[in-house]
Amino acid sequence: MGCIFSSDADDGGPSENSVNPSEVYVYVLGLREPKQIDLTEKLKGTVSPGLSEKMQSLRSKIITLCGRNGSGMKMKPQRKSLDGDSGDLDLEKALNDYLPLLLGLVIGGDKFNSVVEFPWTNVVDEKKDTSMASVYYELLSVLHLLGVLALQEANMCLTPKPRADEYNSKATEGMCFALHPVYAFGRYLSSSLSWHTVSDESKRKSIKILLKAASYFECALKAVLPNTPEDTKAKLPADLTETMFRSLEQQAIGQAVDLQLGFAVVSGKASLAVKRRLACEHVEVWDEAVRKLRAVQLGERVRDKQLLYVKWKLAEAKAAAYYFHSQVLDEGCGKNIHAQSLSCMRASHAYLKESQKARNEFGNMEPLTKVPPLWGTMKYLYRRIPRERSSKRRLLRENYPKEKMPRKTPKLPEFPVALSADPFHLPPFDPAWKMESGFEVRASLTAVLxxxxxxxxxxxxxxxxxxxxxxxxxxxxxxxxxxxxxxxxxxxxxxxxxxxx
Incomplete structure (x- = not known):
């Protein structure tokens, strides 16, 4: 799985994929892209020609930028080049420029809300074309695209990149990236993964980007969906339902909490109690993501891949939470405390094995993706959990023979999730709408909390x-x-x- 072949003799140099392999640190769903329509014709007689042409221009620009990313979006996140250029940032800017004009159709009253039928397509499955004569559908689609773009950007930040002075084009011949040591057919490359490190600055940046993604999904949940007519909500595709937005929000926060836990693990200032709390929060977030995703009626091919990913992350979170809970219990002095600690460590070991199985299945499931090597918290726990399990079992047998193992694994403590995203506020509508005949601000997209x-x-x-x-x-x-x-x-x-x- 995940093999990449390139040879200097093929085309005179390495391919882009061999320079920057597509590894999954943050799983990115297939993007929903808008399809071309003639807004100047659709809005004729409803809005002025100048305003309709401006909307047509911005929407066409979004379609062009989506197409520039090409088929790379369909199965894997689009990669930045070595100099850091990417069309994703331009696409994000175009979407934000489009929002003020789009909001004029939303808040301008019934005359504007359903005058245009907006078509979109899911690039993972090109047969999943949907169109609705509702500007709320268009607005939800834009927020969904902004959020998924942010997830894609976070994945790129976490993907290690070789420095220009470290890259050797001849070393890419016969290269194959796998889950274990790197092998090539006819050649073993001992230094091919020497650059698999991510700076702390990139991880901090990823946390901010993940919270930005969560803020887009939260905006859809709190500001747009509550104002969407019920008949429109009943017809929304599965990608834009409340449960899907909630699952995506929890996934973004879960990835950010995972990075926080990774910082805590290597920090000498973080106590065991803090690490356990973060690990338990991690479980809460991914458990919510799994529950919500199970209720989404996605296509089987897309849903199974996404569901396996969140189950994999939930198993990792539980392995970490039970490990740190076991360590905290060891510091106590209650009845059967050491037996309870061993029970938690056994649970941690079981979830570690479950996560490894889900990790391998995820990479092999269509569409094929490249699973990254162990990193962060799991790299720290991969060897410690089996060693601690054996050590605690021996200590209990030798020093605490009277303690009895509990029938059930002790429950993890529950903590409210402290990490939250700053709210994303929809921009004010474009002032050009005030000049339109019949335009009245009748709707409000302010979240009522x-x-x-x-x-x-x-x-x-x-x-x-x-x-x-x-x-x-x-x-x-x-x-x-x-x-x-x-x-x-x-x-x-x-x-x-x-x-x-």
Whole structure:
């Protein structure tokens, strides 16, 4: 799986894929791309020619930029070149430029909402063409594309790249990247993976990009879908349903929490309790992603691949959580505490094996993808979990023979997920719409949130960003008091809301 062949004799140099193999650090679904339509004709008599031509120009630019990425999007994320240029950033800018004009159709009233039928296609399966005469469908499609582009960008940040001075074109002949040591037919390349390291700066950047992706999905969930007419929501393709947006949001946050946990693992300042909390949060996020994705009626080919990926990540998260929970239990002094610790370590070992099996199955499932070598938290745990399991079993037998193994594996502690994305706010509609005849601002895409959610967002998260581990500032008494008062207000309002319902 994942073999790449290139030879200097073939075309005078290495192929692009051999320079930058397509490894999956963040799984990217197939993009949904818009299909060409004549907006100037569709909007004739509804909006002015100048405005319709502007919309046509921007939408055509988006289609062109999607096509520039070519078929590489269909099975694997588009790769940046060695100099860092990519059409994805241009595509993101074009989409953001298109949003203010599109929002004019959304908030301008019924006259504008369903005047155009917008066609889109899923590039993973070209037969999945859908079109709807709803501007809400177009807006959801744009937000979905922005979010998936961000996931794709995060995957590129995490994919190691060789430096220009390290690359040797002759070393690519017969190259084959695999899950274990790298072999080539007729040649063994001992240094082909010497550059498989990712800088901390790239990981920090990836966290920001993943949270940006989550913010696009959250915007669709909180600002667009609640305002979408029910008959339109009933006809939406599976890619744009509430459950799919929620699953994608959780996947983006889960990848970011995984990176945070990786920073905590190698940091001497992070305690076992902090590592366990992050690992347990990791489980919560991926468990939610699995539950939501199971409810999405995607095509079998696309759904199975995506579902296997989130199950793989959930198994990794549980392996880490049970490992750190076992270590924390060892520091306690309760009844049967060492037996419980061993039980957790056994569970960790079982989930480690499950994750390895899912990892291999994911790479071999169509469409074929290249699974990266062990890295981050799992690289740290790959050898430690089996060793700790054997050590704890011996210690329990020799030093604590009276302790009895629990019948069930102890439950993991539950923690609220501290990491959250800054909200993405839709831009104001283009001022040119104010000059249009019959244009009235009738709809609002401002998310209507309960009061206790608004207050909760004002309370600072309990865990610092471990990607920038450093000495924490001493807390201020005034800040602590404000947090306590705010927290009390949150639960008071929430309780009143519950009793009213």
């Amino acid at each position: 309960p009061v206790y959610y608004t207050l909760k967002d004002q309370i600072p998260p309990p865990i610092l960003d471990l990607s920038r581990a450093g000495p924490a500032l001493p807390p201020s008494a005034v800040t602590d008091m404000y947090a306590l008062v705010s927290l009390a207000s949150v639960y008071e309002v929430w309780w009143k809301d519950v009793k009213r319902d």
